[in-house]
Amino acid sequence: AVELAMLDSIELLDTKEGKQIPFLALCKVFELIEGTTKRLEITSYIRAFFLQVMRIDQHQLAHTVMLCITKLAPDHEGIELGIGESVLVKAIAAATGKQVNRVKQDHHELGDLGVVAQRGKANQRTMFKPKPLSISKVFTTFKEIALTTGSSSIQKKSGLITGLLASCSDIEARYLIRSLEDRLRIGLAESTVQTALAQAALLYEKGEDADLGPADFQQATEGLKQVMSEFPIYDRIIDVIYKYGISDISNHCMLTPTLPVKPMLAKIEKAADDILRRFEGKPFTCEFKYDGERSQIHYVQESDGSTKCVIFSRNAENNTGKYPDIASAVKQFAKPNVTSFILDCEAVAWDVINGKIRSFQTLSSRKRKVENESEITIGVCCFAFDLLYLNGEPLIRMPLRKRRELLHENFTPVENKFQFATSKDLTEVEDIQDFLELSVKENCEGLMIKTLDGDSSSYEPSKRSMNWLKLKKDYVDGLGDSLDLVVIGAYFGKGKRVGAYGAYLLACYDPDREEYQAICKIGTGFSDADLEAHKAQLDQNRIELPKPYYAVSEKTKPDIWFEPAQVWEVKAADLSLSPIYQAAFGEIDENKGVSLRFPRFIRVREDKASEMATSSSQVAEMYENQKINH
Numbered sequence: 001a002v003e004l005a006m007l008d009s010i011e012l013l014d015t016k017e018g019k020q021i022p023f024l025a026l027c028k029v030f031e032l033i034e035g036t037t038k039r040l041e042i043t044s045y046i047r048a049f050f051l052q053v054m055r056i057d058q059h060q061l062a063h064t065v066m067l068c069i070t071k072l073a074p075d076h077e078g079i080e081l082g083i084g085e086s087v088l089v090k091a092i093a094a095a096t097g098k099q100v101n102r103v104k105q106d107h108h109e110l111g112d113l114g115v116v117a118q119r120g121k122a123n124q125r126t127m128f129k130p131k132p133l134s135i136s137k138v139f140t141t142f143k144e145i146a147l148t149t150g151s152s153s154i155q156k157k158s159g160l161i162t163g164l165l166a167s168c169s170d171i172e173a174r175y176l177i178r179s180l181e182d183r184l185r186i187g188l189a190e191s192t193v194q195t196a197l198a199q200a201a202l203l204y205e206k207g208e209d210a211d212l213g214p215a216d217f218q219q220a221t222e223g224l225k226q227v228m229s230e231f232p233i234y235d236r237i238i239d240v241i242y243k244y245g246i247s248d249i250s251n252h253c254m255l256t257p258t259l260p261v262k263p264m265l266a267k268i269e270k271a272a273d274d275i276l277r278r279f280e281g282k283p284f285t286c287e288f289k290y291d292g293e294r295s296q297i298h299y300v301q302e303s304d305g306s307t308k309c310v311i312f313s314r315n316a317e318n319n320t321g322k323y324p325d326i327a328s329a330v331k332q333f334a335k336p337n338v339t340s341f342i343l344d345c346e347a348v349a350w351d352v353i354n355g356k357i358r359s360f361q362t363l364s365s366r367k368r369k370v371e372n373e374s375e376i377t378i379g380v381c382c383f384a385f386d387l388l389y390l391n392g393e394p395l396i397r398m399p400l401r402k403r404r405e406l407l408h409e410n411f412t413p414v415e416n417k418f419q420f421a422t423s424k425d426l427t428e429v430e431d432i433q434d435f436l437e438l439s440v441k442e443n444c445e446g447l448m449i450k451t452l453d454g455d456s457s458s459y460e461p462s463k464r465s466m467n468w469l470k471l472k473k474d475y476v477d478g479l480g481d482s483l484d485l486v487v488i489g490a491y492f493g494k495g496k497r498v499g500a501y502g503a504y505l506l507a508c509y510d511p512d513r514e515e516y517q518a519i520c521k522i523g524t525g526f527s528d529a530d531l532e533a534h535k536a537q538l539d540q541n542r543i544e545l546p547k548p549y550y551a552v553s554e555k556t557k558p559d560i561w562f563e564p565a566q567v568w569e570v571k572a573a574d575l576s577l578s579p580i581y582q583a584a585f586g587e588i589d590e591n592k593g594v595s596l597r598f599p600r601f602i603r604v605r606e607d608k609a610s611e612m613a614t615s616s617s618q619v620a621e622m623y624e625n626q627k628i629n630h
């Protein structure tokens with residue numbers, strides 16, 4: 001209560017732009033959050049602050065929310081700060097009057113550039129007090145930094161950062177620098193920010209004296225999270241909150257072609273006979289699980305006759321530049337009556353001559369940006385498995401059977417470009433087994449099995465759902481699923497591998513603690529060409545010191561550290577408990593984490609951001625599952 005009372009008095013700054021909320025007020029909330037690990041407490045701090053800001057100004061609220069999640073724009077706009085460590089070190093040196101080497105040394109000692117900047121500022125004598133920073137000033141300058149391009153962009157960016165640092169006082173420099181590093185590291189997950197925003201909005205709408213119970217807050221939170229997965233734009237959602245109230249957002253923020261929907265994901269199923277048990281008599285369909293890249297194709301015809309087609313990756317990145325051949329085939333595979341749609345597909349490398357699926361590796365050698373269709377050497381065919389939106393109507397709440405009917409009625413296969421996912425509505429275990437064999441023969445990974453009717457067959461954006469099961473040949477053969485892990489370090493090679501890296505350190509991600517936890521060392525599965533390519537690519541991400549949010553024990557420390565930038569798919573013989581690896585530490589055994597035995601490199605997952613790596617709770621779940629199956 002004391003802390004909440006502290007939040008009660010924000011003294012606004014008088015600026016040219018009007019009354020502004022000081023950045024320091026937000027930093028004080030960050031500091032309170034950093035001092036606790038209790039989720040409810042964290043939520044209450046941030047909720048109290050949002051509510052106050054909400055009463056002051058809509059735009060400043062939007063900026064506050066974005067600073068809390070260290071984002072400048074929705075993911076699909078691809079606007080990122082991406083400031084390298086060396087630029088920050090130089091800016092801190094310039095703003096604190098220190099030598100660059102001294103800043104580097106302090107960084108070594110303190111392990112956190114934010115703290116280095118804060119201390120450097122505190123020890124600095126200044127003639128006059130700088131003009132205080134406002135939340136909006138910080139946000140708009142961050143955006144300016146991100147959008148600065150061109151020949152002297154590094155100098156311009158450095159200048160802007162130094163300018164911001166010069167105006168910092170108290171604890172501001174710590175959070176400013178951490179934001180520029182892309183992470184606040186205070187344990188404030190985006191999902192908590194969403195919960196706090198929904199709760200504050202409900203209090204704002206109904207009044208603080210209203211009779212609101214936990215169920216009301218939960219409903220508002222779930223509503224906001226649902227909307228976020230279908231309409232991922234905070235400032236537009238905040239606009240709707242002001243206009244119509246949080247209770248009504250789902251009627252105003254609906255699925256919209258050209259805005260990416262968070263994809264629905266599947267749970268693992270280990271055996272065909274478990275499927276029947278799992279679905280308890282509900283009808284289901286089995287589809288081939290294609291091994292390519294998830295592609296969400298959006299299309300809209302405007303009233304003036306112009307058209308727009310955007311293809312998003314699993315990660316909500318705009319991938320249209322990689323698949324211009326698919327975008328230009330839209331008019332061929334959509335029937336003439338179709339004016340808008342969102343299709344869920346898998347784009348697969350395609351052998352045009354033999355009409356066959358090619359490997360995932362072949363697809364990954366397609367260029368990320370194709371300037372001209374004539375330079376395309378690797379053909380791609382899209383296999384459509386779901387239709388989320390058609391002619392102005394969202395379909396995601398409809399049963400899959402109906403969505404599939406609409407898909408088949410309104411689209412048509414186009415040779416070498418577009419097909420429907422092969423599917424069969426089966427009921428017998430033997431038939432599922434045969435269909436699984438067939439999928440593998442046709443170069444697929446296995447089957448996706450989905451409920452067909454009723455509420456349980458609606459499309460659930462962003463959920464790893466029990467209504468979609470994946471059955472891979474490997475699971476049936478007793479081999480586990482693969483893991484997607486982040487490369488955070490490397491060990492020097494010996495013998496044949498001198499000059500290259502001999503092994504790498506991999507980590508899973510814990511979204512609650514916002515940390516990467518070491519899980520295993522990997523040295524097999526690489527061809528010589530792989531080894532060379534990885535070294536060249538990873539060396540661009542080298543950093544001098546481990547990030548403060550890496551959980552790595554002394555015994556597994558690598559020779560070289562990397563930014564958490566690359567995700568690798570890895571297979572292992574099994575998972576074991578380990579006192580030296582930190583993955584899911586304490587979740588299964590108080591003093592042990594989980595590690596992988598005999599890990600083997602499979603491929604780079606270009607389509608996954610590092611935070612989408614296998615989570616520590618998934619690791620714990622995989623460990624437990626394997627105990628059951630043995």
Ligand code: ATP
Pocket residue numbers: 263264265266267287288289290291292293294295314346385421448470484
């Ligand atoms: P992975 O198991 O490789 O980590 P993932 O986490 O990306 O996969 P999963 O939920 O495991 O996602 O599997 C679903 C993925 O399979 C989808 O993201 C999609 O790319 C791919 N896929 C291929 N065929 C289908 C299909 N018929 N229906 C749904 N997804 C399919």
